[in-house]
Amino acid sequence: MSNSYFGTDGIRGLANRYPITPEIALKAGMAAGIAFRRGTHRHRVVIGKDTRLSGYMIESALVAGFTSVGMDVFLLGPMPTPAVAMLTRSLRADLGVMISASHNPYHDNGIKLFDPEGYKLSNGTEDQIETLIDSDMSEYLAASAALGRAKRIEGAHARYIEFAKRTLPRDLRLDGLRVALDCANGAAYKVAPDALWELGAEVVTLGVEPNGFNINKGCGSTAPDALCRKVHEVRADIGIALDGDADRVIIVDERGRIVDGDQLMAVVAQSWHEDGRLSKPGIVATVMSNLGLERYLGSIGLELVRTPVGDRNVLEAMRDQGFNVGGEQSGHIILSDFTTTGDGLVAALQLLAVVARSGKPVSEVCHRFEPLPQVLRNVRYRGGRPLESKDVLAAIEEARDRLAGAGRLVIRPSGTEPVIRVMAEGEDQRLVEAVVGDIVEALQGAA
CATH class of the missing domain: 3.40.120.10 (Alpha-D-Glucose-1,6-Bisphosphate, subunit A, domain 3)
Structure with missing residues (x-):
């Protein structure tokens, strides 16, 4: 039976620790290349990444894996995840790869794979790749004359900027709008400011000085306080906060509210x-x-x-x-x-x-509705299965009874870290806070 390398969003973990090691990245490149090597044409893969220090290591290992099975590699450098998906289609590639751990800190990293149409892989395809990673792939190695080549794609940023601009009507401009933009020191630190500027906006930037370690650090969509302050400081009409790989966004209005x-x-x-x-x-x-x-x-x-x-x-x-x-x-x-x-x-x-x-x-x-009181708390655990604890199950059952007809309860483990998320919402703020607090207390006792 193969190991489980893929989580809810690709392969992810602490960089240079299993499974985010050069060895696994090389094997993942080989396995994905084999899985998508269909037909007799010259196969190609597009690879983008965010700004984490470990991106260099993982990128190099992936290139070695893909070229060893005869796939040509197009390197994009730092680019948003959606740009990689788009360019996979645009460049008629057989596979797309994004090296990123999204909104996680710099010491994490991950490998996301896209099919030729730019969609994330199905569970079945991921299972096929996992089986190959754990197998002897030497029989699939390309002959010396058939090894893949690697090249950096010039103009990839301009391609994505033009794509993003074309999602708006051609006659629509953003003249007169002052935009505070936080790129999280991540993958969009070049393309997002340029796209907004080309559309006519006045752009004030934050999080556009990546150094390999500061991605998502006190900035971006998961830490929007700095953007809120900047909106007030420069009297911006809007604040836009992206995350490390720019596939999510949080808005700040002109009053500094999220x-x-x-x-x-x-x-x-x-x-x-x-x-x-x-x-x-x-x-x-x-x-x-x-x-x-x-x-x-x-x-x-x-x-x-x-x-x-x-x-x-x-x-x-x-x-x-x-x-x-x-x-x-x-x-x-x-x-x-x-x-x-x-x-x-x-x-x-x-x-x-x-x-x-x-x-x-x-x-x-942006004020289309008044949200109901909603409380979300995260409980980190070291191991075991706290959601199977009798005390936790009893607390959850009691909470559901108290909320019956008056709200909702959602409890789920994170797919990317050892965290259990507890969310409740309802008309009564005190009741929502109380049921979440009781469940969190039970989880902490079992964690």
């Missing part, structure tokens, strides 16, 4: 609904999205389809059921008319289009 993915989805849903651009009357979101979003969509005749947490689950439901807007409260927004994965810059541009057309401040545009 706008989450739920409000952003509400803005896009209403705008596209009015323009007749929704493929179906509704959107897809996860169980974590606020009940206020669901009620708001219902008030304008739209449906909210909920999925388990994870942008892959959202995209799967969108594809299966024919929706073209979906996302997560955390800021992963998928607009399938344009992208095959979350794209923080493209999502922000859709909001800016509404702001530019309406002439209204962001605080007004």
Whole structure:
């Protein structure tokens, strides 16, 4: 039986520790290359990365793996995850790779794989690659004359910038808008400021000086306080915070208040609904999205389809059921008319289009509904299975009884770290806080 290398979003872990080691990266490159080596044409793979120090190590190992099985490698350098997905399609590649651990600290890293259409791999394909990693792949090694070549692609940044700009009407400009932009010292530190500037915005930047260690450190979508302060300082019309690989976005309005993915989805849903651009009357979101979003969509005749947490689950439901807007409260927004994965810059541009057309401040545009009280707490554990503890199960059952008919409870383990997330929402703030507190206490006792 093969080991399980893939988690909920690729292979991820502490850099230079199993499974994020040069050895596994090399084998993953070989295995993925073998799995996608179909037909007799010259095969190619696109590789992008964020700004982590360990990206150099993983990139080199992947290149060795891919070229050893005869695949040519196109190196993009630091690029957003959605750019890698887009360029995989644009360059007619057989496979795309993003080296990133998204919003995690610099010492983590990961390997995300995309198929020729720019979609994340199915579980079946991941299983096939895992089996190959644990096998003897020497029989698949290319002959000396058939080894792959590696080259850096010039102009990749310009390609993605032009793609992002084309998601807006050609006559729409952002003149007169002052935008505070936090790129998290991550993958979008070059492309995002240039795209906004080319559209006419005045751009004030944060998090655009990566050094290999400062990605997501006190900046970006998971730490927006610095952006809130900058919006006040420069009197910006809007603040935009991306995460380390730029597949998610958080907005800050002109008053310095944070706008989450739920409000952003509400803005896009209403705008596209009015323009007749929704493929179906509704959107897809996860169980974590606020009940206020669901009620708001219902008030304008739209449906909210909920999925388990994870942008892959959202995209799967969108594809299966024919929706073209979906996302997560955390800021992963998928607009399938344009992208095959979350794209923080493209999502922000859709909001800016509404702001530019309406002439209204962001605080007004982005306040589509009053969210219900919602409490989310994370409990870190060292090992074992705390969710199977009798005390924890009893606390969860009691919480469900107390919330019956008055709210929702969602408890789930993180797919990328040893953390259990406890979320409750309802009309009564005190009740929500109390049930979450009781469950957290039980988890801490069992962790």
